[in-house]
Amino acid sequence: xxxxxxxxxxxxxxxxxxxxxxxxxxxxxxxxxxxxxxxxxxxxxxxxxxxxxxxxxxxxxxxxxxxxxxxxxxxxxxxxxxxxxxxxxxxxxxxxxxxxxxxxxxxx
Amino acid sequence: xxxxxxxxxxxxxxxxxxxxxxxxxxxxxxxxxxxxxxxxxxxxxxxxxxxxxxxxxxxxxxxxxxxxxxxxxxxxxxxxxxxxxxxxxxxxxxxxxxxxxxxxxxxxxxxxxxxxx
Numbered sequence: 444x445x446x447x448x449x450x451x452x453x454x455x456x457x458x459x460x461x462x463x464x465x466x467x468x469x470x471x472x473x474x475x476x477x478x479x480x481x482x483x484x485x486x487x488x489x490x491x492x493x494x495x496x497x498x499x500x501x502x503x504x505x506x507x508x509x510x511x512x513x514x515x516x517x518x519x520x521x522x523x524x525x526x527x528x529x530x531x532x533x534x535x536x537x538x539x540x541x542x543x544x545x546x547x548x549x550x551x
Numbered sequence: 552x553x554x555x556x557x558x559x560x561x562x563x564x565x566x567x568x569x570x571x572x573x574x575x576x577x578x579x580x581x582x583x584x585x586x587x588x589x590x591x592x593x594x595x596x597x598x599x600x601x602x603x604x605x606x607x608x609x610x611x612x613x614x615x616x617x618x619x620x621x622x623x624x625x626x627x628x629x630x631x632x633x634x635x636x637x638x639x640x641x642x643x644x645x646x647x648x649x650x651x652x653x654x655x656x657x658x659x660x661x662x663x664x665x666x667x668x
Contacts, residue, residue: 444613477654479596486646486658487596498656530596534653538610540586542596 445469445533447543455551462518464546466531471511475535478507478516481545482527490529491516518548526550553577555647555659562665568635571662573647575628580604584650585630587621589643590661597643601650602630637666 446469456462466476474494479487489498491507494514504519518525531543554576563569573585586601600611602621611619620633630647642665649657 475653479655486661487655488658489654489656492654532596532655537653538598538601539612540598540653540655542598545595 444539445472445535445541447531447533447541449529449531449543449546451546452544454546454548456521456548457551458521458523460521462521462525462548464516464529464531464548466509466514466516466543468512468514468533472533472535474510475533475537476507476509476514477532477534478505479530479532479542480525480527481530487530521548553649553657555649555657557645557647557659557662560663560665562667563637565638565666565668567637568633569637569664570631570633571645571647571664573630573632573659575630575649578628579625580623580628580630580649584652585621585623586648586650586655587619587632588646588648588655588658590646591640591643594643599632599645604630634664637664639666642666 448467450465476494478491481487490501495507506517528545528547530545556574558572584601584603587599589597602609604623618635623630644661646661647659648655
């Protein structure tokens with residue numbers, strides 16, 4: 444199965460900061476990558492799919508890029524509601540699907 | 552608006568089985584598959600398997616082969632996930648998810664399953 448790693452695992456940031464999270468795949472997955480946001484006590488929420496396409500209703504401060512084995516999620520100006528855990532997920536040759544281990548963004 | 556409604560929390564003994572249900576409040580699954588994803592306490596997300604109702608096709612992650620059964624009742628728009636031979640490390644929140652070709656765009660609220668003697 445395809446493995447995903449994320450860096451950093453934890454990130455402390457302030458409101459207004461630009462935040463970047465990296466996801467790396469163990470093999471080429473083209474652009475079959477999605478990003479999810481999960482807040483404590485809630486189910487995950489789809490933010491971005493196909494590496495860079497914003498899900499409907501997701502604020503434009505979120506963006507994604509990359510292809511092949513390296514991808515990034517960027518929040519251009521962090522808002523209070525953005526403190527959460529972010530997961531990448533690959534769906535190349537799906538099934539199966541795999542998730543990255545997650546990156547927690549907390550308040551500095 | 553379509554919602555996925557899951558059954559309530561369960562407490563189970565090691566070695567027993569659990570079944571979690573997931574009903575599509577908006578009716579038919581409309582061409583989507585239903586996947587199950589679990590999350591152990593303070594851990595990440597783990598995809599378990601999926602069913603494609605219109606094709607009656609099921610796929611399980613290798614880790615769960617032999618212990619996991621996913622079914623669907625197309626008359627009641629309900630998917631069910633049964634996990635057998637439960638162990639303490641099966642303690643987790645189990646989510647049903649509307650699956651569009653591997654994209655998980657709609658999640659149920661989750662069902663906590665606790666395995667404890």
